[in-house]
Amino acid sequence: MEIDDLESTSNSVHKSPPKKRRRVKKKKRNEEDEEYEENKNMATQINQKFGSKYKSNRKDETPMFEVRNGKSVIKNSGNHEATVNRTLDFHMTKLFQWEEQSDAIESSYVCALCHENGEKRELFGPYYATHNPIKYWPSFLAKKPTAKKPTKIELWFHGSCVLWAPNVHLHGNQLTNLDNQIDIFWSQTCIVCRKTGAAISVQNKKNTFIHYPCAKNKVFYRL
Numbered sequence: 001m002e003i004d005d006l007e008s009t010s011n012s013v014h015k016s017p018p019k020k021r022r023r024v025k026k027k028k029r030n031e032e033d034e035e036y037e038e039n040k041n042m043a044t045q046i047n048q049k050f051g052s053k054y055k056s057n058r059k060d061e062t063p064m065f066e067v068r069n070g071k072s073v074i075k076n077s078g079n080h081e082a083t084v085n086r087t088l089d090f091h092m093t094k095l096f097q098w099e100e101q102s103d104a105i106e107s108s109y110v111c112a113l114c115h116e117n118g119e120k121r122e123l124f125g126p127y128y129a130t131h132n133p134i135k136y137w138p139s140f141l142a143k144k145p146t147a148k149k150p151t152k153i154e155l156w157f158h159g160s161c162v163l164w165a166p167n168v169h170l171h172g173n174q175l176t177n178l179d180n181q182i183d184i185f186w187s188q189t190c191i192v193c194r195k196t197g198a199a200i201s202v203q204n205k206k207n208t209f210i211h212y213p214c215a216k217n218k219v220f221y222r223l
């Protein structure tokens with residue numbers, strides 16, 4: 001009896017707790033499985049969005065320098081092309097990414113060259129230029145700042161006005177050489193409307209400049 005009793009007690013003591021523990025474990029594993037599945041799905045989604053573009057089926061080989069029929073050939077690794085493409089893409093994205101520069105003075109929606117607003121023809125921008133207000137300040141764009149130091153200003157342009165402007169080129173989404181050139185353009189007045197920002201030189205007339213729309217309106221100024 002005593003032994004039986006002991007056995008039964010020992011059985012009952014030994015049997016029940018592991019059962020409980022097992023149940024807890026199983027439940028936990030289910031939760032972990034769910035979490036794993038969720039993570040896996042997320043990883044697949046991320047891979048589909050960002051990863052698959054550059055996936056190469058080629059095995060990644062060690063780069064080699066081979067000599068074949070007396071000619072030397074560089075054999076790039078399998079991932080070489082993917083890496084090059086990824087770098088090029090990165091540079092292109094960076095080039096075309098527009099960044100708002102909050103430290104610049106906000107300007108009116110007016111072409112910085114011909115003074116016309118963007119109602120009739122769409123303006124492109126904003127571009128930014130750092131300009132010294134001591135020499136000249138484009139009051140048709142913004143109020144003159146009180147500080148007498150080079151100030152960054154927001155600029156808008158008509159496509160044709162800026163395309164005809166010499167020494168300014170569109171590189172990605174940036175206009176090159178704008179800081180220097182805008183100072184020059186603002187120092188030149190238009191032969192037709194007498195306003196500043198004339199970028200185009202008039203043929204056969206020294207130190208005579210004109211705005212693109214002014215030249216277009218006056219047939220005798222041939223571009």
Ligand SMILES: [Zn+2]
Nearest residue numbers: 111114158161
């Ligand atoms: Zn214009």
Ligand SMILES: [Zn+2]
Nearest residue numbers: 190193211214
């Ligand atoms: Zn003009």
